[in-house]
Amino acid sequence: MKKPFVIFYFLIIYALAELLWWGILLIKAKPASVGMIGGELSVFLFILLVGAVHLHKSINKERQLHQRQKNFLLSVTHELKSPLASIKLFLQTIQKRDLNREQRINFIDKCLQDIERLDDLVENMLLAAKIDNEIYTFPKEKFNFSLLVDSVVNRLQINKCDGKEQTINAEIEPQVEVTGDKFALTSVVNNLIENAVKYSPPCEAVNVKLFRKDGTVHFTVADNGIGIADEEKLHIFDKFYRVGNEDTRNTKGTGLGLFIVKQVLDK
Secondary structure (H helix, E strand, C coil): CHHHHHHHHHHHHHHHHHHHHHHHHHHHHCHHHHHHHHHHHHHHHHHHHHHHHHHHHHHHHHHHHHHHHHHHHHHHHHHHHHHHHHHHHHHHHHHHCCCCHHHHHHHHHHHHHHHHHHHHHHHHHHHHHHHHCCCCCCCCEEEEHHHHHHHHHHHHCCCCECCECCCEEEEECCCCEEEECHHHHHHHHHHHHHHHHHCCCCCCCEEEEEEEECCEEEEEEECCCCCCCHHHCCCCCCCCCCCCCCCCCCCCCCCCHHHHHHHHHHC
16 A cells, blocks of 8 residues: 555645746746746645645545454454364264263353354344445334343353352343334444453453433443553444454454444444
8 A cells, every 4th residue: 555655745745846936937927927827736735735625535444444444354253163163073073972961951052152253243234234325214113122231141151260150240230221223232232241351351340230210321341451552442433443463462353343333332
């Protein structure tokens, strides 16, 4: 992506040089019209520079999007490959070895967890694509938000972690009802809690709260994880954006989670 910038700057410098050269020639040919020529030259230079700044921003934005899409493809490949390899290994073990009932149930449970992970990934990608193409209608209905949050917490809960009973501490007020898109809001809750667990140190507690206050529903997710640098915070809701790059990043993800969260809540 460096070549377009080289060509862009070369053309700008060439255009500026041409404008200045023709300006000098005109002034020499018509010394009495120095003011008019200077004024018109200034207008041309101003328009050229404003256009150059906007074009530079557009090229730079396109370059960043291209890099994010490249990172997205790399991360999706890893996100798909890892659970598929795990499922294959568990199923081959069940097929080739004489396991007792408890071992088989344990392996099947692990397979189901990996399948849920794949299902979340596919749902995120489909929802993000529909939102981005403006073909998702956000159908709204009244439903029990407490049950939704409790269900997601139970699914993402990590038990028996270094002697602790749980990793996600949930305080969920019962019978909290909202009117909204249940499918999309499930994705919001899932992405926020999963991000908190993902970017926290192993076995570090994540606090989830759902409550009503002054007629408003409050849903909070708090962790003691690595945090986000101030300069990164403006970009975390951009599609495909992830802090760092795929060569140095150890956490799993596609850069779609917070994009979906913002788009859904804006609606």
